Amino acid sequence: MRFLPEPPHRHGAVVHGAAAKTGVLLVNLGTPDAPNPKAVRRFLAEFLSDPRVIEIPRPIWWVILNGIILNVRPKDAAARYASVWMAEGSPLMVWSRRQTAAVDAALTARGHAVEVVLGMRYGNPSLASAMQTLRERGCDRILVLPLYPQYSASTTATVSDAINALLARTRNTPELRFVKHFHDDPGYIASLAARVNDFWEHNGRGQKLVLSFHGLPRRSLDLGDPYFCECQKTGRLLIAALGLTPDQVEITFQSRFGAAEWLQPYTEPTLKELAKNGVTSVDVFCPGFVGDCIETLEEMAQEARDAFLAAGGTQYRYIPAINDSAPWIDALTSLVERHLQGWPTKAARSPDMAAAEARELQVQREHALELGATD
Numbered sequence: 022m023r024f025l026p027e028p029p030h031r032h033g034a035v036v037h038g039a040a041a042k043t044g045v046l047l048v049n050l051g052t053p054d055a056p057n058p059k060a061v062r063r064f065l066a067e068f069l070s071d072p073r074v075i076e077i078p079r080p081i082w083w084v085i086l087n088g089i090i091l092n093v094r095p096k097d098a099a100a101r102y103a104s105v106w107m108a109e110g111s112p113l114m115v116w117s118r119r120q121t122a123a124v125d126a127a128l129t130a131r132g133h134a135v136e137v138v139l140g141m142r143y144g145n146p147s148l149a150s151a152m153q154t155l156r157e158r159g160c161d162r163i164l165v166l167p168l169y170p171q172y173s174a175s176t177t178a179t180v181s182d183a184i185n186a187l188l189a190r191t192r193n194t195p196e197l198r199f200v201k202h203f204h205d206d207p208g209y210i211a212s213l214a215a216r217v218n219d220f221w222e223h224n225g226r227g228q229k230l231v232l233s234f235h236g237l238p239r240r241s242l243d244l245g246d247p248y249f250c251e252c253q254k255t256g257r258l259l260i261a262a263l264g265l266t267p268d269q270v271e272i273t274f275q276s277r278f279g280a281a282e283w284l285q286p287y288t289e290p291t292l293k294e295l296a297k298n299g300v301t302s303v304d305v306f307c308p309g310f311v312g313d314c315i316e317t318l319e320e321m322a323q324e325a326r327d328a329f330l331a332a333g334g335t336q337y338r339y340i341p342a343i344n345d346s347a348p349w350i351d352a353l354t355s356l357v358e359r360h361l362q363g364w365p366t367k368a369a370r371s372p373d374m375a376a377a378e379a380r381e382l383q384v385q386r387e388h389a390l391e392l393g394a395t396d
């Protein structure tokens with residue numbers, strides 16, 4: 022077993038971690054580095070090789086992935102990514118970065134001295150680089166918060182898998198906490214409701230509100246994954262917060278991938294059905310995505326719109342995700358704060374103490390160099 026290099030530290034009289042800090046690692050799925058087939062292929066190869074995502078026996082899946090999917094999908098997906106790419110990059114990256122910076126600032130404003138970084142499960146910035154950043158900043162306690170409100174093995178559990186795999190190669194491991202989900206968090210629900218109400222205030226209300234969640238293979242539900250039920254609960258709570266009745270809303274599942282049955286009802290067929298049944302205007306919102314990304318901006322705001330209008334609908338409006346809206350940043354900051362309870366996070370250090378810590382860090386670096394550290 023080869024261990025990852027340890028950052029500079031000191032033995033003996035100085036207690037390890039005397040100046041240990043608390044880190045917060047926000048994690049999202051990840052996205053290609055560029056909207057071109059090569060970058061998309063690299064991203065999809067990593068993502069779709071994860072056995073938590075595709076639960077098909079490896080030899081069979083390897084042939085399908087490398088023989089078909091990675092030859093066909095990147096070109097088409099690159100064009101779809103290009104259609105939503107922002108000046109600063111992929112929407113998922115842009116919103117994740119803004120959320121990270123905003124939570125960092127909000128925690129500081131609330132008096133916490135913690136390090137907040139962003140890591141992506143696939144692609145960049147990798148979880149390895151994010152964990153390394155936290156180590157270099159002296160974090161010996163780390164709170165990991167996957168930015169998925171609803172737990173699923175294919176999204177949330179694979180984050181803890183990856184972090185634990187990194188720690189399995191680390192000698193001096195940090196103290197760790199994982200947030201499992203926040204599908205029923207009152208602050209999250211309130212920020213969803215605020216987004217929808219705000220949209221309606223400015224644009225009026227459509228006949229139906231469609232709440233579309235990312236899908237999963239139906240089999241995951243049968244095997245005990247709570248994702249489906251958590252989506253339903255988020256939907257129920259949001260409907261209540263909006264003061265609506267269930268008949269004014271459809272809860273659906275999008276982004277079906279592959280030939281197997283996925284969670285139902287499917288979003289696009291439901292939209293077509295609504296149009297055929299005389300519903301002419303719909304408002305579409307995706308509560309499971311805390312930031313807009315290709316799945317919302319391309320699939321929901323473009324593809325699904327075309328399908329609804331082609332089926333006879335006349336007005337289709339996509340309501341943007343909660344992104345960096347003030348209520349959501351506030352809710353996310355409170356969520357972090359709550360999960361940090363019991364860990365020292367306050368910046369209650371005098372300038373003298375800060376100077377002493379800086380000197381100590383310098384001594385530790387020199388000491389490590391004497392010992393021949395190379396990192």
Ligand SMILES: C=CC1=C(C)c2cc3[nH]c(cc4nc(cc5[nH]c(cc1n2)c(C)c5CCC(=O)O)C(CCC(=O)O)=C4C)c(C)c3C=C
Binds near residue numbers: 073237
């Ligand atoms: C919100 C939760 C998500 C679940 C659950 C989820 C499951 C899941 N996804 C795929 C396949 C793909 N997903 C893709 C993009 C994508 N998926 C999520 C979130 C969930 N996925 C996000 C936030 C994104 C956007 C990434 C971005 O760059 O913006 C893609 C890539 C896009 C495409 O080619 O269509 C695939 C493929 C599976 C198989 C799965 C569960 C088994």
Ligand SMILES: [Fe+2]
Binds near residue numbers: 030
């Ligand atoms: Fe040491």
Ligand SMILES: [Fe+2]
Binds near residue numbers: 235276
């Ligand atoms: Fe997905």
